[in-house]
Amino acid sequence: xxxxxxxxxxxxxxxxxxxxxxxxxxxxxxxxxxxxxxxxxxxxxxxxxxxxxxxxxxxxxxxxxxxxxxxxxxxxxxxxxxxxxxxxxxxxxxxxxxxxxxxxxxxxxxxxxxxxxxxxxxxxxxxxxxxxxxxxxxxxxxxxxxxxxxxxxxxxxxxxxxxxxxxxxxxxxxxxxxxxxxxxxxxxxxxxxxxxxxxxxxxxxxxxxxxxxxxxxxxxxxxxxxxxxxxxxxxxxxxxxxxxxxxxxxxxxxxxxxxxxxxxxxxxxxxxxxxxxxx
Amino acid sequence: xxxxxxxxxxxxxxxxxxxxxxxxxxxxxxxxxxxxxxxxxxxxxxxxxxxxxxxxxxxxxxxxxxxxxxxxxxxxxxxxxxxxxxxxxxxxxxxxxxxxxxxxxxxxxxxxxxxxxxxxxxxxxxxxxxxxxxxxxxxxxxxxxxxxxxxxxxxxxxxxxxxxxxxxxxxxxxxxxxxxxxxxxxxxxxxxxxxxxxxxxxxxxxxxxxxxxxxxxxxxxxxxxxxxxxxxxxxxxxxxxxxxxxxxxxxxxxxxxxxxxx
Numbered sequence: 001x002x003x004x005x006x007x008x009x010x011x012x013x014x015x016x017x018x019x020x021x022x023x024x025x026x027x028x029x030x031x032x033x034x035x036x037x038x039x040x041x042x043x044x045x046x047x048x049x050x051x052x053x054x055x056x057x058x059x060x061x062x063x064x065x066x067x068x069x070x071x072x073x074x075x076x077x078x079x080x081x082x083x084x085x086x087x088x089x090x091x092x093x094x095x096x097x098x099x100x101x102x103x104x105x106x107x108x109x110x111x112x113x114x115x116x117x118x119x120x121x122x123x124x125x126x127x128x129x130x131x132x133x134x135x136x137x138x139x140x141x142x143x144x145x146x147x148x149x150x151x152x153x154x155x156x157x158x159x160x161x162x163x164x165x166x167x168x169x170x171x172x173x174x175x176x177x178x179x180x181x182x183x184x185x186x187x188x189x190x191x192x193x194x195x196x197x198x199x200x201x202x203x204x205x206x207x208x209x210x211x212x213x214x215x216x217x218x219x220x221x222x223x224x225x226x227x228x229x230x231x232x233x234x235x236x237x238x239x240x241x242x243x244x245x246x247x248x249x250x251x252x253x254x255x256x257x258x259x260x261x262x263x264x265x266x267x268x269x270x271x272x273x274x275x276x277x278x279x
Numbered sequence: 280x281x282x283x284x285x286x287x288x289x290x291x292x293x294x295x296x297x298x299x300x301x302x303x304x305x306x307x308x309x310x311x312x313x314x315x316x317x318x319x320x321x322x323x324x325x326x327x328x329x330x331x332x333x334x335x336x337x338x339x340x341x342x343x344x345x346x347x348x349x350x351x352x353x354x355x356x357x358x359x360x361x362x363x364x365x366x367x368x369x370x371x372x373x374x375x376x377x378x379x380x381x382x383x384x385x386x387x388x389x390x391x392x393x394x395x396x397x398x399x400x401x402x403x404x405x406x407x408x409x410x411x412x413x414x415x416x417x418x419x420x421x422x423x424x425x426x427x428x429x430x431x432x433x434x435x436x437x438x439x440x441x442x443x444x445x446x447x448x449x450x451x452x453x454x455x456x457x458x459x460x461x462x463x464x465x466x467x468x469x470x471x472x473x474x475x476x477x478x479x480x481x482x483x484x485x486x487x488x489x490x491x492x493x494x495x496x497x498x499x500x501x502x503x504x505x506x507x508x509x510x511x512x513x514x515x516x517x518x519x520x521x522x523x524x525x526x527x528x529x530x531x532x533x534x535x536x537x538x539x540x541x
Contacts, residue, residue: 046374167375167383171369171375172363175361175362175363178333178360179356179384179386179387180356180388180389180391225419227374227376230374
């Protein structure tokens with residue numbers, strides 16, 4: 001087959017894909033997760049707390065194993081365990097039991113080890129646990145989509161309403177407190193939203209790689225030296241574009257979607273890096 | 280002085296940190312329209328005193344009253360703006376334009392989570408204009424010079440029209456021209472808007488040339504009105520030690536760009 005023929009076949013494949021319900025679910029779910037991750041992730045990057053995303057995503061793994069073991073929707077148990085982890089990290093930080101990074105490390109280890117113990121008790125699961133570890137965007141069903149849409153709307157609504165207060169806190173927390181911003185409450189709610197964002201993204205990209213969707217879009221946008229408004233819009237743009245391109249490429253070339261999505265994001269990161277270096 | 284013009288009243292205040300007395304028996308008051316310089320040696324307790332005034336740090340003895348209300352019961356924090364030592368230590372790639380940063384100053388208890396109104400945006404524009412930042416309003420803050428950054432933070436503070444502005448060493452690492460412009464703007468603010476200003480600084484010449492009052496902090500706090508016959512050297516020796524020497528005569532301020540106080 002010559003190049004023109006091959007390109008025609010690929011185009012036909014892509015057009016075909018869009019007619020399938022499973023692919024439409026994948027794209028809608030992917031876009032919602034991408035928008036939520038980019039908006040929450042930008043604040044995490046600016047707060048220099050990207051590791052909380054990594055910690056919570058690994059903690060969520062324990063919740064997934066627990067859900068599979070108990071026969072409950074694993075996303076719901078992952079949500080419960082992640083929220084519990086957020087409160088525990090916040091408590092440890094507030095009571096000075098451990099600094100934030102150590103508190104995250106403790107919860108990460110506890111969540112992951114819980115998952116391993118539950119798996120060994122269950123003697124393995126019928127359901128492919130790898131689909132939660134590395135995502136399975138093409139298996140998003142209407143129930144998953146409803147949950148992703150609900151959680152995604154909550155995240156976006158909160159960030160949309162409190163974006164200025166969040167930005168003010170990231171920039172100068174002491175001054176924000178004097179101005180009347182309820183910094184402690186907003187911080188806890190924000191951490192809860194990080195947990196929610198991770199859970200809603202598990203099906204799309206998996207617990208291992210979700211941190212990439214949280215961190216890379218914001219990092220790419222920051223390299224362009226824009227205003228805050230343009231930065232958040234650009235971060236969302238990078239995130240959505242990577243998810244769409246990654247999902248389509250992976251379906252056409254039969255590759256792991258999460259890997260391709262992250263690969264596209266890393267590609268954008270290097271492009272913005274070169275753009276910044278050139279001036 | 281009638282109590283309604285009292286902005287800050289500090290009585291018999293003692294502050295300890297890690298079991299060590301940092302401030303002892305502080306007594307002073309600040310009235311509406313005062314322009315106060317807080318000076319003293321490093322480690323003397325200037326920032327600690329400011330932290331206590333802002334209720335970041337508990338006092339071990341005495342009382343602090345803001346606008347006539349005991350600090351523990353004080354709720355009207357929108358009357359106060361604070362510019363910290365670290366305010367300008369953000370990373371240059373932080374994605375905020377001057378206008379976006381100044382607009383953050385409009386956030387107050389009553390409008391958390393609400394859309395800004397027309398009045399808020401006009402307060403932002405007025406603050407930018409007052410601080411002479413119109414030309415850089417759409418520039419990112421990381422692109423500004425040190426002096427410009429400081430003026431942006433004052434503009435942010437002004438956006439909610441505070442009655443008291445507290446500044447903690449705001450002009451560290453800024454060249455003398457930029458310092459002049461910065462102090463000139465603060466003087467304008469103090470004179471035109473009657474805003475009370477309390478500024479922690481090591482720039483003694485600016486304090487004695489421009490300000491109406493000085494607080495010398497070195498564990499103890501000594502308050503003095505800045506007048507022609509004030510013996511600044513004697514006052515400062517008590518805070519900085521006998522080796523310290525600062526010759527100052529009010530008439531020497533004519534070389535400094537002042538506005539009203541001298």
